[in-house]
Amino acid sequence: LVSRITPPRTSNQNTDLFGDALVFLVRNETLIDANVPGRLFLDLGADNSSDISALKQKLSVYFDDVDKLLCPGTTGDICNKYSRDRSVQAVCEATGDTQRITVQSLQTNVPMIGDIHRQAALDSELETLRKATESAPYLVWRENADGTPIWVNAAYHSAVQRVLGPDAAASWPLPRIFTALERKSHCRVSLKQHDSDDIDWFECHQVPLGDGTLFTAFDANSAVRAEVQLKDFMQTLTKTFAQLTTGLAIFDRSRNIALFNPALTELTKLPVEFLASRPSLVEFLDKLRENRMMPEPKDYQAWRKSLAALEAAAVDGSYSENWSLPGNLTYRVTGRPHPDGAIAFLFEDISAEISLTRHFRRELETSQSMLDNLEDATVLFSANGQLLQSNRAYRSLWSVDPDAVLAEIDVVDASRTWLEKTLPTPVWGDFRQYAQDQNDRLEWSASASLRDGRQMECKFIPMAGGGTQVIFRLQTSADASDIEMLKAI
Numbered sequence: 001l002v003s004r005i006t007p008p009r010t011s012n013q014n015t016d017l018f019g020d021a022l023v024f025l026v027r028n029e030t031l032i033d034a035n036v037p038g039r040l041f042l043d044l045g046a047d048n049s050s051d052i053s054a055l056k057q058k059l060s061v062y063f064d065d066v067d068k069l070l071c072p073g074t075t076g077d078i079c080n081k082y083s084r085d086r087s088v089q090a091v092c093e094a095t096g097d098t099q100r101i102t103v104q105s106l107q108t109n110v111p112m113i114g115d116i117h118r119q120a121a122l123d124s125e126l127e128t129l130r131k132a133t134e135s136a137p138y139l140v141w142r143e144n145a146d147g148t149p150i151w152v153n154a155a156y157h158s159a160v161q162r163v164l165g166p167d168a169a170a171s172w173p174l175p176r177i178f179t180a181l182e183r184k185s186h187c188r189v190s191l192k193q194h195d196s197d198d199i200d201w202f203e204c205h206q207v208p209l210g211d212g213t214l215f216t217a218f219d220a221n222s223a224v225r226a227e228v229q230l231k232d233f234m235q236t237l238t239k240t241f242a243q244l245t246t247g248l249a250i251f252d253r254s255r256n257i258a259l260f261n262p263a264l265t266e267l268t269k270l271p272v273e274f275l276a277s278r279p280s281l282v283e284f285l286d287k288l289r290e291n292r293m294m295p296e297p298k299d300y301q302a303w304r305k306s307l308a309a310l311e312a313a314a315v316d317g318s319y320s321e322n323w324s325l326p327g328n329l330t331y332r333v334t335g336r337p338h339p340d341g342a343i344a345f346l347f348e349d350i351s352a353e354i355s356l357t358r359h360f361r362r363e364l365e366t367s368q369s370m371l372d373n374l375e376d377a378t379v380l381f382s383a384n385g386q387l388l389q390s391n392r393a394y395r396s397l398w399s400v401d402p403d404a405v406l407a408e409i410d411v412v413d414a415s416r417t418w419l420e421k422t423l424p425t426p427v428w429g430d431f432r433q434y435a436q437d438q439n440d441r442l443e444w445s446a447s448a449s450l451r452d453g454r455q456m457e458c459k460f461i462p463m464a465g466g467g468t469q470v471i472f473r474l475q476t477s478a479d480a481s482d483i484e485m486l487k488a489i
Contacts, residue, residue, distance in 0.1 A: 021104035024055060026070055027097055031055055038103075057172035059103070060150045062088050066173075070099060084211055139202070139217035142209060149174050150212065159217075165194045178204065178217070188220060246348045253341030255281040255311070267331065267347045268293050281311060293331075295323050310335070314343045322350070330354045376473045383466030385411040385435055397472060411435045411468075423449045427458060434460055435468045 022038040024031060031052045034042065042054055052070075059066045062083040069081050069092055079092040090103045133140050133153045141152040149156075152174055160169045163177045178189055181204060191200050201224040202217040241248055247264035251257055256278045265272055269291050270284075279287070288294045313319035314335025323331045332348045371378055371391035377398070379390040387402050387409040395401050398417055402409050415428040422428075427446040434441065441462040449455055459471040 021102050024101040024103075026052065026055075026099045026101065029070075032098075041103075053170075053172040059090070060144075060148075060173060063090060064144055064146075070101065138219065140215070142212055142214050143176070144212040147176055149176060156217075159191070162193050162200075163191050178202075178215070181206075181215075188224075189217070246346050248344065248346060249275075249284065250338065250342055250344045251281050251284075255343075257281075257284060258342065264347060267349060285310075292326055294325070311343070314345065322354075328355070376471050378472075379414065379470050380463070381411055381414075381435055381468045381470070383438070387411075387414060388467070394472070397474075418448075421451055423451060425449070431458075431460060431470070438466050 020035070020037045022041050023035040024038050025033040029052055031054075041058060044058075056066050056070070059069065063069060063081050064084065065081075069079055069090055075094055075096055077094045081090045081092075082088070083090075087106055088103060089106055090101060093100045093102075136153055136155060139153065139156045139159055141149050141156045144150050150173065156177075157169055157174065160174050160177055164175060168175055177191060181187065181189055185207070186203070186205050189202050189204050191202065192198075193200065201220040203220045203223070204215060204217045206213050206215045208214075241259075241261035244261055244263050247267040248259070248261045249257055249264055250259040257275060257280075258278070260275050264270070265275065268288060270287055270293075274287060285294065289296070310319060315337050317335070317337050319333075319335030321333055323333055325331060328351060329349070330351045332346075332350045334346045334348075336344045336346070338344050368389065368391075371389060372393075374391055375393060377391065377394035377396070379394050380388045382388050390402050398421060400417055411432055415432055419428050425446075425448050427448050430446070434444075443459065443461045445457060445459045447455060447457055455475040457473045457475060459473070461469040461471070463469055
């Protein structure tokens, strides 16, 4: 139900408050009759002009406490009220169970021809405003000083039906559905729908208007859902960050820390209070230096200049260094760009990884030294046939250096080298089959002759994990004579 009452000064169609008085007869809360100007007054936009609610709705635009005006008391009582701007007077006289309400204008000026044209323009503009408010998808209503709605648009009328049910919108004045509305310029309010658990959210705005207040309420369901999703996402993100073992520090575009996780405080030993104060990137790195949680620079001035280079590298996403710290600690620090000019630094403790790598490297060096100390040429192949290690004697015997070749060397490449430097023999083909066979293998030996006439004994030994070790032993003159004697026997 939308109130469409014309203000006191109207065109020739609405001469009610400028000409004859409006007269209404009410009996037992029922409108039983009205004079011609009164009928014209009620017919302006009302769905049921003979209903007492229509009369209350029309009069509430001008007068406060309309219910008291229509119920003056016993026979002979007279109730006299003035409109809010005191330009209209209403008089209610009681006779038995019947009330006679007379509404008349207190303005006696007769409009001139210029006023008529001016009033026609105002009426056209007013009609446009009425249609705009009626078709507006958001709620608009006006309340008087005691909070009673005295004017509403169609959206508000529909909201009353959704919240309180269809019967609540059958009489005037309509109920106030925003009962918890705070008296401030902007607030967010929720309304529970009638016979449903669904909740609608509204962004409400209010401005003073005369003795009352004009309200607007916009649908905020999408905004609330987005905020809830963002809150849930941030909670998930916070829990994920809290469980990370990698320290995370995100600096905003002004280079103040905006986000950090507990692992950062554990790795850097920086107080939570300091990080919560949102220090700048320079202050953050200075604090790390004071706590000896970053490499000590040789020159402090050069260190200060290097901060700019560090920041630029992080923005480009190219900063990644290992920081060797006291106490055998090693941190991998990585800088990554983030949207809107922010940068993130990741602190990862790789001390165990570095220690393991160093230990593994020492074992390799020890193993290589042991192999190099052997007089016999030795080479090791993995289960998939790749050459893993060779000793100094092997490199000297075959005049190759596998470590100097970028490409990987396998059993085929190695046996091809051996074939080129020995007399034709089926040993190398047998070796290739032996290296590729993963079934139960036994150690075996064979002899081969180098092209320079030297003889050598080749021993093929299976290794754990499917690998193969090959040992080449050059025969001395004494070894050759022993072999000849054995052949003669």
